[in-house]
Amino acid sequence: MADHGAKAALYDALAESAKALANGRRAELVDVLAQGERSVEELADEIDQTVANTSQHLQRLLRSGLVESRREGTRIYYSLSSPVVGDLWRTMRRAAQEHVAGLEQLAADYLGDRSTLRTITRDDLRTRLRDGDVVVLDVRPEAEYAAGHIRGAISIPIAHLKSRLGDIPDGADVVAYCRGPYCIYADEAVRVLKKKGFPAARLEDGFPEWAEARLPVTRP
Amino acid sequence: MADHGAKAALYDALAESAKALANGRRAELVDVLAQGERSVEELADEIDQTVANTSQHLQRLLRSGLVESRREGTRIYYSLSSPVVGDLWRTMRRAAQEHVAGLEQLAADYLGDRSTLRTITRDDLRTRLRDGDVVVLDVRPEAEYAAGHIRGAISIPIAHLKSRLGDIPDGADVVAYCRGPYCIYADEAVRVLKKKGFPAARLEDGFPEWAEARLPVTRP
DNA sequence: GTTTCATTCAAGAGATCCATTGACTAGCGG
DNA sequence: CCGCTAGTCAATGGATCTCTTGAATGAAAC
Numbered sequence A, B: 001m002a003d004h005g006a007k008a009a010l011y012d013a014l015a016e017s018a019k020a021l022a023n024g025r026r027a028e029l030v031d032v033l034a035q036g037e038r039s040v041e042e043l044a045d046e047i048d049q050t051v052a053n054t055s056q057h058l059q060r061l062l063r064s065g066l067v068e069s070r071r072e073g074t075r076i077y078y079s080l081s082s083p084v085v086g087d088l089w090r091t092m093r094r095a096a097q098e099h100v101a102g103l104e105q106l107a108a109d110y111l112g113d114r115s116t117l118r119t120i121t122r123d124d125l126r127t128r129l130r131d132g133d134v135v136v137l138d139v140r141p142e143a144e145y146a147a148g149h150i151r152g153a154i155s156i157p158i159a160h161l162k163s164r165l166g167d168i169p170d171g172a173d174v175v176a177y178c179r180g181p182y183c184i185y186a187d188e189a190v191r192v193l194k195k196k197g198f199p200a201a202r203l204e205d206g207f208p209e210w211a212e213a214r215l216p217v218t219r220p
Numbered sequence C: 001g002t003t004t005c006a007t008t009c010a011a012g013a014g015a016t017c018c019a020t021t022g023a024c025t026a027g028c029g030g
Numbered sequence D: 001c002c003g004c005t006a007g008t009c010a011a012t013g014g015a016t017c018t019c020t021t022g023a024a025t026g027a028a029a030c
Helices: A006-021 A024-034 A040-046 A052-062 A083-100 A103-111 A121-133 A141-145 A163-169 A185-195 A208-214 B008-023 B024-033 B042-046 B051-064 B083-099 B103-111 B122-131 B140-146 B162-167 B184-193 B209-210
Strands: A067-072 A076-079 A135-138 A172-175 A200-203 B067-072 B073-081 B136-137 B173-175 B200-203
Touching: A006 A052, A006 A083, A006 A141, A006 B008, A006 B024, A006 B083, A006 B200, A024 A040, A024 A067, A024 A083, A024 B209, A040 B042, A040 B136, A040 B184, A052 A067, A052 A076, A052 B136, A076 A083, A076 B173, A083 A208, A083 B008, A083 B042, A083 B083, A121 A163, A172 B184, A185 B136, A200 B051, B008 B051, B008 B073, B008 B083, B008 B140, B024 B051, B024 B067, B024 B073, B024 B083, B042 B051, B073 B083, B103 B209, B122 B209, B184 B200
Parallel strands: A135 A172, A172 A200, B136 B173, B173 B200
Antiparallel strands: A067 A076, B067 B073
């Protein structure tokens, strides 16, 4: 990144967007921000880091231009600068999925055994939504549901699922979804629902992927 | 990347594909490899680095899984592991274009003034190709043309353009293309052709983007 | 076997990155 | 004004990255 020719400088700048994502904590941040804007403290909580450290990472993302911030009273809210950033994150994830060695094992270590959970694809869900024979359950935090969700989905954040099972029509066929393929909320929801006798399945990935595929959504 | 929880480890691994591209020199390497496989020495030459340094960067890309290598006699050829890697690079570039501050200036510094060059879009070129009223000129090195090119294009590497102007039908409407939006070859070609009286234009980007858009190509 | 060529390996200096800590600031409520 | 809360800044030490140099490998040519 020194005085080494115009071409080198140009490619250094192009690599900036990769540098911004070249850290696990920042990747987590972008993954959460893909669901909607968040304050620093909330983000720190999500990624299990101190507020100071989270703030530094956010500054870095800010400098790269991938995220924006706005102040509201005493709080500062961060959000992705544009949908392209979400695309970038998902493409990166796909590349890692296909090529990074050991990723499957790490995913299994974090997510546990998914083999006993029924998984359905976006296309499946779309046709079943059209036929109307399914209850779609958004188990993300309320704010994320509010910022946008699959059209027709109902919101029961995973934390309240057990106490709000009554909200789900008896014996309904439930499809749960959350933030994306590496989010555990939907898995947990399916486990809970199965135990309670619902024929539940999880959507293969989350809301951002549904939206990217231009499938029907509801936005504020 | 230590012993900090399964979730952190997973996201660290996801960030690996970004780390692989988080360097200007490696970005250049991937940009060239998107045109087809190359030996270490050729690559070193393209990115203006020592062979040793280039080799180290290639090892890093190899470890990340984004590229593969094969030995042929005394030479080792590197190539992208899959089309996803090309997608990743182009998405990254798009994100940088939209969000990295100062990129436009750096591009101008390297590419010079493009405002006097006529540029046409992929869609334009496709319709004009169908109508058959245009000569498409691939000015990349011969090997890259051989590895795949726009259907119907003729090959005159930029280095030989001046001495092979006779290969172009007199007064033909020429569209030149090369590796991508940050490649200077097509710009140079258009400047040369204009000086010689051809009504020349450059394609807005290069062969990989044409192929990604599933437009007609010829492959070996 | 020796030479030659393409590539990799090993070691080191300088820069950058990252988590931690503690101090600092900006807005708000009193 | 004081104190409180949400974030940021600055400094630190240890890890990682990047380029350089020179030596080591591996396959072919002589």
